[in-house]
Amino acid sequence: MNTTTLPQESLPDAEVCELDLGIGGMTCASCVSRVEKALKKQPGVMAATVNLATETARVSLNTADTPDSTEVLARLKRAVRDAGYEPRAVEAMDEEVAKGWLGVPRDAWPVILGALLSAPLALPMVGDLAGKHWMLPAWIQFLLAMPVQFVLGARFYKAGWHALKALTGNMELLVAIGTTAGWALSTWLWWRADAGEMVHLYYEGSAVVITLVLLGKWLEARAKRQTTEAIRALHALRPENAHLLPDGVRRTELTDVPVDELLPGDVIRVLPGERFAADGTVVAGSTQADESMLTGEAMPVHKTVGDAVTGGSLNGEGAVEVRVRAVGAQSVLSRIIALVQDAQAGKAPVQRMVDQVAAVFVPAVLVIALITLGAWLWQGALLEDALLHAVAVLVIACPCALGLATPAAIMAGTGVAARHGILIKDAQALEIAHRVDTVAFDKTGTLTEGHPRLRRLVAMPGVDERALLQTAAALQAQSAHPLARAVVEAAQEQGIEVSPESATDVQAVAGRGSQGQVQGTVLALGSLRWMGELKVALGHLQAEAEAEQGAGASVSVLASQAPDGGWVPLALLSFGDEPKAGAAQAIAELRERGIRVVMVSGDNQGAATAMALRLGLRPDAGEVIAEVLPGDKASVVRQLKEGGHTVAMVGDGVNDAPALAAADVGMAMSHAQGGSSDVAMHAAGITLMRGDPLLVSAALDISRRTVGKIRQNLFWAFAYNVAGIPLAALGFLSPVVAGAAMALSSVSVLTNALLLKRWRAPQR
Known part of the structure; x- marks a missing residue:
């Protein structure tokens, strides 16, 4: 589906539109479910998808039912706030965290303060290992624990209270209940102790757990910013100003104007080392353009009069004059950013299973904690011991890793793919692509140069x-x-x-x-x-x-x-026509992966067979389908699918669009100058930003690796809880160890996903 991301401030007068909302304060898969339910209840909302990793929600609206755009946006923001979260502008979610006191990032200070207040409480634990008794007086422990529990931990109470009001649960509720139980137990033991009696308190457990959870969330936030750096890098390609040439009527001298004020038809001068301010055509001069951030092509591309240039690409050694062809949302760079944002905002099919688990996870954990408390008391354990085991269950069972497992991998995978010229439109295409066993190539312009x-x-x-x-x-x-x-x-x-x-x-x-x-x-x-x-x-x-x-x-x-x-x-x-450089290598690589390759051509059988032999295809094995009319390409794809195959179709023209849409995964080869391939791009789930057949194998490879990371993350997230909850219930894990493990699980999932950033596309 072709999506349009709209600014938060306005909506067009259309039947259906989509907008993105930033949402602050989400921490786990349960939060995602709660926000989605709140948004879907609003009038005019057709669908709502929330992404924990990007902390955004994509909402589909029927504007015919809700013509007042101001009221619609107000209701959506109110729904988010009533659910216990903070509506924000999407742009604000991508901003780097400001530096605070002493140059330390502002969001790091709660972690630092928590560590400073918790360290004296945890010091006796270290002393016990060395045979020392460094227990602080109860009143000092109380004073140190109070600000950690009720100031730094206020966020857990606030979010947990909103969850209770919604008759649901989330990570904060588990942490709030668990740490409050530990703090209250310590306060009760201190209050009932005789004067001068040295009683063992558990303030350190609650304080250290809160600090560790805050540390985990801070590390998560840093990792999330790394997963979104692909979008920030693309935004950074836009120059601020352009050198607008005189037109002899309104302007009589060279003028620097903001890029947002450029109009199609304007002529701008681009100096050596500057970025092209907009898509256009060279009308004077020649140069080399570095398009690597847009197409993944490492080598500079020669540009002379009549050649198309893409906004955001880097000018080489020559000064050129460019007539502006497309600006704003119509530019190649804007379309690339929109495609990447669409993919990262989407939800993979496998995520539905996670959402179903998250819906019942927190209530189930609360029941398990109560059973743990009751079982230990029934076995004759002291109240404080039984309560600590129940607290450990609550702390270790936080579903943070479950909520991050899928979106973190998708964001990292789509981000690194975009840097190599592979734009994945939606998460569904990414998830299906790894199952492809047959690739059908259009011949002209895809496997051949397309310039007969x-x-x-x-x-x-x-x-x-x-x-x-x-x-x-x-x-x-x-x-x-x-x-x-x-x-x-x-x-x-x-x-x-x-x-x-x-x-x-x-x-x-x-x-x-x-x-x-x-x-x-x-x-x-x-x-x-x-x-x-x-x-x-x-x-x-x-x-x-x-x-x-x-x-x-x-x-x-x-x-x-x-x-x-x-x-x-x-x-x-x-x-x-001539085969494209790398076409034969691309076919050979796909065959090595066990993937069947088919060439679909409108040429007669003889011409198609001759080209196929030059490409390394085997006509006698049915790898050449010739004399296919443009309208029949989709039928060929459907026949391949009916044979039980998962089919990817690769094409670049208007006449390929039906076949791209009919395939399980459509791959459109884009051209920097736009043109007819735009139709193919809209019909395809994956767009290859340069006409290199090797990118087909690369797209399937990054899909396989991304899906592999999703499976690894989900396995470890589930395994962590399956193993951790019984260990905590049986008394093998203290609340402090459980808190550390819980924080580590989220960070490990994000770190595993970020390993995808090391992926490199195969080279010719």
Whole structure:
């Protein structure tokens, strides 16, 4: 589904729209479930998806039911606040944490203060190991524990209270109940002790647990910021200002203006070492452009007059003038950022299982803690011992790791993929891609350069070849088809004047060719199949066509309509294309992974087979499907799926969009200049930002690795609780150890996900 991320302040007058809300204060999978339920209850909300790792919610709204955008946003914010969380602007969630006193990050101070107050309380535990008795007086322990419990720990009480009001539970509720029980037990033991009696208190347990939980949350926040650095890096590519050239009317001198004020058609100057301020076309000068942050292409790309440049890419050694083509949300960089944000805001199918578990997890833990308390008392244990075991159960069972397991891996995986030119539109495509066992490639522009050249023009006897080329070029001048462009380029190279106005009533016949009138003569230029349908007798051109097809060329015929309505051949045109660099290697790599590769082509069988052999494909093994009309590519994909295969379709043009949508995973090869591939991008779940077939194998590989990390994270998150809760209930874990383990589980899940940042795409 194509999503549109809207600013928090405004909504368009559309039937359905989507917006992102920042949400502060979420800590576990239970929080995610509670916020989603609160948002879905609001009028006009069709769906709501909350991401714990990004701390954002994506809300789908039916604006026909809720035309007042101000009221809608107010209700959503109120719902978030009533659920116990803080609505924020999405932009604020991505900001770096400000420095506080002494240059220490502001969010680190609660951890530092907690450690300073808890250290004296925990010191006797260290002393016991050395045979020393450093127990502090009860009143000092009380004074040290109070600010930790009720000032630094106030966040747990606040969030836990909101959870109770909603008749649900979350991590804070478990921590609040557990630590309060330890603090209250210590206070009661001190209060009932005789004067001068040295009684063992448990203030250190509650204080250290709160400090460890705060430490864990601080480490989580740091790790989360690392998982979102891909988005921040993309935002950082936008320059602040542009050098706007004079237009002779309104501006008579070079002016520096904010990039937001640029308009299509403006001409800007880009100096060496600066970033291009917008998408455009070079109109003066030449240079090298570093597009690595956008496409993953490590080598600079030469740019001269007429070449497209992408906003955000880095200019090399030359000063150039660029005519602005696209700005704002229409720019390539904005579309890339939107795609990455969509993927990171989405929820993978496997996350549904986690949400179902989280919904019953906290209530189940509270029951287990009560059973633990009752069982120990029934066995004759002292109240304080039984209570400590129950507290340990509450502390170790916090479902933080469960809530972070999936989104953290998805964010890290989509982020590193984006840096290598692979844009994953949604989490579902990421999760399905690792199961792909068949890859279907479109031929032209995907496995081949897509810039065919006119190799030969064979005219019928007595007909002037140069005049025929001029006529064919006039007929094709208005078409964007690669073969049509090849005809026009061949005419221009021979110095032939191409006059598009001389062609009238030109129509494209889908999958066949073009038809129109040139200087009053009705002409058709297209495939041999079409010529057969028109009953064109090729005569001696038939042998030429077969010879060219055997050599791997694509063959078209130019025919004119006779007065009796029949068709007479005028010339045969032979076109040649070249395989892309790395195409054969990409096919070989996929085959090594055990993936079947199929090439789908509209060419005749001979031409398709000849190209397939150059690419290393095996036509005798069914790896070439030729003579496929554009509208039938989707049927080919469906047939492959009906054979029990998980299919990825790779294409780059408008005519590939139905097949991309029909595949389990569609992969669109994008071109920096946009154009027809935009349609393919919208239909596909994965966009490859440069036309390198090796990226197909890379996309499947990062999908496999990301899904692997999700499974690892979920395994350890579940295993941690499955093992930790019984150990705590049986008395093998103290609350302090349980708190440390709980904090470690969340950090370990995030650290494991961040290992994906070390992934590198295969190189040619």
